[in-house]
Amino acid sequence: MSSLKAPMTLICGPCVIEDEGLVFEVAEELKRQLAGLPLQLYFKASFDKANRSSIDGFRGPGLEVGLKILSRVRDRTGLQLCTDFHTPDQARPVAQVVDFLQVPAFLCRQTDMIIAGAEAALEKGRRLNVKKGQFLAPWDARNIVEKVRAVEKIELEKIEVEKRAELSPSPDWFTLTERGVALGYNALVVDMIAFQCMQTYGVPVIYDATHSIQVPGGASAGRSTGGKREFLETLARAAMAAGADGLFMECHPRPEKAKSDGANAFYLEQVGTFVKQLLAIRELVSTQPKLLPETQRREFS
Numbered sequence: 001m002s003s004l005k006a007p008m009t010l011i012c013g014p015c016v017i018e019d020e021g022l023v024f025e026v027a028e029e030l031k032r033q034l035a036g037l038p039l040q041l042y043f044k045a046s047f048d049k050a051n052r053s054s055i056d057g058f059r060g061p062g063l064e065v066g067l068k069i070l071s072r073v074r075d076r077t078g079l080q081l082c083t084d085f086h087t088p089d090q091a092r093p094v095a096q097v098v099d100f101l102q103v104p105a106f107l108c109r110q111t112d113m114i115i116a117g118a119e120a121a122l123e124k125g126r127r128l129n130v131k132k133g134q135f136l137a138p139w140d141a142r143n144i145v146e147k148v149r150a151v152e153k154i155e156l157e158k159i160e161v162e163k164r165a166e167l168s169p170s171p172d173w174f175t176l177t178e179r180g181v182a183l184g185y186n187a188l189v190v191d192m193i194a195f196q197c198m199q200t201y202g203v204p205v206i207y208d209a210t211h212s213i214q215v216p217g218g219a220s221a222g223r224s225t226g227g228k229r230e231f232l233e234t235l236a237r238a239a240m241a242a243g244a245d246g247l248f249m250e251c252h253p254r255p256e257k258a259k260s261d262g263a264n265a266f267y268l269e270q271v272g273t274f275v276k277q278l279l280a281i282r283e284l285v286s287t288q289p290k291l292l293p294e295t296q297r298r299e300f301s
Contacts, residue, residue: 008174008282009206009246010034011082011100011129012271013044016060016262017115019070026268027077033272036280042082042100043070043073044250047259050086051106058259063090067097088116095120105131105179105211108144118151122169129248130179131208134188138197141176145201155277172204177248178239178278179208186215190235192242204245209236210264211248227263231257233274240281247278 014026027043034041047066049218060066070081074097086107094101101121107113110129128148132141164200173211176198180188190212193246198205212235215226236247252258252265255259266274 006245007038007040008273008279009040009042010043010174010206011042011102011206011248012251013082013247014252014258015046015210015265016049016251017045017047017066017069017235018056018058018060018259018261020072023069023073024076027073027079029253029268030251030271031077031079031162032197034275035124037272037275039275039279040246041079043077043079044082044100044102045070046084046260048086052205053106062151063093063181067093074140080107085113085117089111091120092123095124095126098126100127100129103128103130105177106134108133108136111147113257114144114147115151118148118174119155122152122155125169127173127175129175129177129206131179131211132194132198134180134279135183138178138191138194141198142201144238145174152189172245175204175206175246176201176211177206177208178244179248180212180214186227188212188214190239192238195239195242195244199243199245205250207236207239207245209239210250210266213264214261215263225289228263228266229266232264232266235276236274240251241285243285247275 012030014022017023021047030043031185047060047063049057061069070083073079081098082102083094083098084102084104085094086104091101096215103117105112114130114162117128117141142149178190178194180190183189195205209232213228213231215228250261250265251268251271252262253268255265258265
């Protein structure tokens with residue numbers, strides 16, 4: 001389903017809502033740097049980091065306070081919003097506020113999470129992003145797609161026939177995200193064929209540039225996640241060349257002081273320059289003709 005001529009989806013922001021001041025600082029700077037670029041931009045920040053390595057890790061302000069802060073971000077900046085939810089009952093409250101609901105990678109096989117997210121997104125005209133877990137091969141994502149499509153079919157059947165053209169969701173309302181595959185201990189590998197594999201299921205595929213370079217349990221004697229930021233640019237450029245439809249990238253004005261995933265976060269002041277580079281790669285790739293016949297571009301199973 002890759003469409004390199006369509007605007008790139010960009011999900012960007014701090015890992016977690018540390019405080020309202022930081023959130024506004026990042027959102028306003030992203031809006032300034034990315035103004036006028038051919039993007040579908042979503043400001044991202046989590047209200048809860050439910051899978052921290054240590055019980056002492058900073059988790060965020062929680063659902064109620066976090067959604068209020070995100071709502072104020074939209075009122076102040078006009079940016080569209082993205083955040084993750086962690087239990088099925090959170091899907092509808094999140095869909096009341098944000099434009100892009102996200103299922104975290106570790107929860108991507110939880111059927112109740114997928115159903116709740118798809119139902120809430122479709123009811124409110126939102127988008128849904130499911131991060132493929134690092135324990136799944138690209139072709140295993142087919143099961144995620146089938147769950148979402150089953151919900152979509154049920155929801156569409158509820159719409160009167162004459163209103164379906166008006167109320168049906170956009171083709172890209174549902175996306176998958178590639179964030180690497182576990183290889184042994186504390187290591188993730190990004191297989192560039194993953195984008196092509198998952199796109200054959202009829203969904204856009206986003207590349208997660210920051211979580212792909214995580215080193216789980218790789219810092220503070222295993223009590224927090226480490227990272228290899230030095231590989232972020234190389235992998236993100238490669239993903240764009242491989243046909244990724246979008247980019248997920250966490251950023252921070254002071255990564256060394258970030259309360260979550262600072263080792264992976266990109267430098268806020270460099271986001272605009274880097275995104276322009278990625279857009280140039282996408283533009284170049286879009287001009288290159290496909291050489292293999294259509295019969296060899298099959299669905300993976």
